[in-house]
Amino acid sequence: MSVFTIALLTFREASRRKILLAALILGLIFLAVFGLGFHYITVEFEKDFSNQQLIQINEIRNFLLMAGMYVVNFLTAIMTVLTSVDTLSGEISSGAIHTLVAKPIRRWEVVAGKWLGFVGMITLYLALMGGGVMTFIYLRSGYLAPHPWRGLALIWLNNLALLSLSLLGGARLSTLANGVLVFGMYGIAFIGGWIEQIGSFFRDQTAGQVAMNIGVITSLVMPSEALWKRAAHEMQSPLAAVFGVSPFSATIYPSLAMIFYAVLYIGVALGLAIRQFNERDL
Amino acid sequence: MSNSIPAIETRSLHKAFGDKIAVRDLTLKVERGEVFGFLGPNGAGKTTSVKMLLTLTALTSGEGRLFGAALNDPQVRRRIGFLPEHFRFHDWLKAHEFLQLHADLYHMPRELTRQRIPELLDLVGLTPHAEKKLREFSKGMLQRIGLAQALLNQPDLIFLDEPTSGLDPVGRRLVRDIIRDLRQRGATVFLNSHLLSEVEITCDRVAFIKQGEVIRVSALQELTRGELSVEIRLRDLQPESLVGLEHWGHNVRLDGEHLSLTLAQEEDLPAINRYLVEQGAQIFAVRPQHVSLEDLFIQIIGTDGGL
Numbered sequence: 001m002s003v004f005t006i007a008l009l010t011f012r013e014a015s016r017r018k019i020l021l022a023a024l025i026l027g028l029i030f031l032a033v034f035g036l037g038f039h040y041i042t043v044e045f046e047k048d049f050s051n052q053q054l055i056q057i058n059e060i061r062n063f064l065l066m067a068g069m070y071v072v073n074f075l076t077a078i079m080t081v082l083t084s085v086d087t088l089s090g091e092i093s094s095g096a097i098h099t100l101v102a103k104p105i106r107r108w109e110v111v112a113g114k115w116l117g118f119v120g121m122i123t124l125y126l127a128l129m130g131g132g133v134m135t136f137i138y139l140r141s142g143y144l145a146p147h148p149w150r151g152l153a154l155i156w157l158n159n160l161a162l163l164s165l166s167l168l169g170g171a172r173l174s175t176l177a178n179g180v181l182v183f184g185m186y187g188i189a190f191i192g193g194w195i196e197q198i199g200s201f202f203r204d205q206t207a208g209q210v211a212m213n214i215g216v217i218t219s220l221v222m223p224s225e226a227l228w229k230r231a232a233h234e235m236q237s238p239l240a241a242v243f244g245v246s247p248f249s250a251t252i253y254p255s256l257a258m259i260f261y262a263v264l265y266i267g268v269a270l271g272l273a274i275r276q277f278n279e280r281d282l
Numbered sequence: 283m284s285n286s287i288p289a290i291e292t293r294s295l296h297k298a299f300g301d302k303i304a305v306r307d308l309t310l311k312v313e314r315g316e317v318f319g320f321l322g323p324n325g326a327g328k329t330t331s332v333k334m335l336l337t338l339t340a341l342t343s344g345e346g347r348l349f350g351a352a353l354n355d356p357q358v359r360r361r362i363g364f365l366p367e368h369f370r371f372h373d374w375l376k377a378h379e380f381l382q383l384h385a386d387l388y389h390m391p392r393e394l395t396r397q398r399i400p401e402l403l404d405l406v407g408l409t410p411h412a413e414k415k416l417r418e419f420s421k422g423m424l425q426r427i428g429l430a431q432a433l434l435n436q437p438d439l440i441f442l443d444e445p446t447s448g449l450d451p452v453g454r455r456l457v458r459d460i461i462r463d464l465r466q467r468g469a470t471v472f473l474n475s476h477l478l479s480e481v482e483i484t485c486d487r488v489a490f491i492k493q494g495e496v497i498r499v500s501a502l503q504e505l506t507r508g509e510l511s512v513e514i515r516l517r518d519l520q521p522e523s524l525v526g527l528e529h530w531g532h533n534v535r536l537d538g539e540h541l542s543l544t545l546a547q548e549e550d551l552p553a554i555n556r557y558l559v560e561q562g563a564q565i566f567a568v569r570p571q572h573v574s575l576e577d578l579f580i581q582i583i584g585t586d587g588g589l
Contacts, residue, residue, distance in 0.1 A: 103387035104359035
């Protein structure tokens with residue numbers, strides 16, 4: 001099927017890009033730094049804590065894991081946007097799309113193929129980075145996050161939302177405008193999520209409700225931060241969930257309905273990207 | 283599918299970009315096996331017409347069919363080759379990988395492409411460069427690999443948009459040979475070109491398009507048939523014999539050893555030859571020249587047609 005031909009082409013093209021190479025090298029450096037840091041911090045704490053204080057040690061391990069996964073989530077998001085932002089707009093503006101679309105292929109297959117190719121790349125990158133952080137912690141200390149697969153799946157979903165939005169923008173806008181759009185939306189979701197998080201500590205209930213509403217609305221516009229918060233909730237220790245106030249934990253987190261909404265968001269964005277690409281002159 | 287169905291048939295094809303009309307009521311019929319030239323100045327709507335036929339650009343109105351089927355029918359697309367004017371490809375691919383990609387898009391079986399790709403690389407003279415990435419290719423080499431890509435599926439209909447624009451004389455001859463082979467195979471060729479000398483050599487019929495409108499469609503022979511200018515190199519012709527030549531033609535002029543005149547038909551040449559010999563002239567050369575396509579282009583399109 002042509003979808004898989006395009007998916008393979010996209011995967012190969014993305015994997016040959018310098019941006020992915022840079023993300024991979026930086027990712028490996030990050031894993032090395034994280035691993036070293038985790039090792040020496042663990043050595044230090046193991047000296048001071050007795051076996052009875054295992055809970056405290058695990059809290060520290062979980063804090064470090066959450067810090068690692070926060071960086072993984074961020075790096076994967078950046079890599080997703082930067083590699084996919086010009087896949088449609090770039091080929092449309094250069095004319096490289098002409099010989100593809102003139103073949104016995106339907107336009108939806110081009111968009112779906114590109115989407116699948118990037119999904120493959122994101123999956124591998126996330127498996128390497130997220131899997132790397134979790135595996136290292138497990139091998140070094142025997143600690144495993146409460147729900148590692150759920151956490152990874154939600155980060156994966158977050159990147160699929162960014163990818164689908166990037167393809168939608170690329171089917172209509174120039175590469176530069178699309179980059180501004182996707183990063184702008186990501187930024188709005190990020191700040192909205194933080195306002196919601198901070199608002200949850202307000203004593204003034206009205207102000208707290210306003211902050212919560214801002215968070216919900218920005219999550220509906222772009223569910224990336226909501227997905228991270230749910231991923232953080234799944235991976236963080238129960239104690240951190242109650243008391244934790246750090247960039248890497250979530251005191252409030254979105255419901256399952258928001259996850260279903262994110263899946264719907266991805267489907268709708270991809271559908272609109274296909275429609276947009278179908279209708280435009282090349 | 284019946285052979286009487288034309289390769290290309292359009293009815294009132296129309297394309298507007300906002301207020302600007304790119305193609306106006308294009309009605310064309312290109313028969314199977316024809317080499318059809320689509321001529322016009324820059325911005326006349328030639329490339330937009332091809333893009334509409336390949337559904338790269340949506341029709342504003344009108345209807346088009348390829349081999350009797352809808353323009354976007356994937357089955358018909360399997361029979362079509364296309365070389366775009368601005369050949370930009372995935373330049374990180376090696377030449378043979380690029381052809382394999384496009385063969386996959388044509389759903390060609392691997393056992394066929396293993397044979398076809400080396401054949402095509404050889405045909406376009408790129409066998410020594412099969413392992414090179416396209417980004418290392420010159421413009422002419424890119425055009426050659428683009429041609430190979432357009433020929434992968436042994437198309438029944440091929441659209442060539444300015445196929446010789448980046449090529450040297452050897453490359454141009456290659457394109458001519460390819461078009462000749464396509465015609466012998468019974469394929470239909472739709473050729474957009476500025477190079478009228480190429481069109482003159484290769485095309486059966488031509489259409490002239492200006493400001494989005496087809497203003498004339500004609501067989502090339504019909505276009506260039508008609509008046510013929512003749513130059514004759516001779517000696518010993520008496521000036522009073524020139525009057526006798528006006529029986530066959532006009533604009534009779536003798537300038538030293540060079541006699542020139544314009545004839546209504548080529549068939550009169552032997553009689554003129556005999557007359558001159560009877561008048562005591564020694565003839566060294568006779569050069570009949572039809573009106574060139576370039577002259578016709580200027581006559582039909584005018585000098586203000588381009589953008």
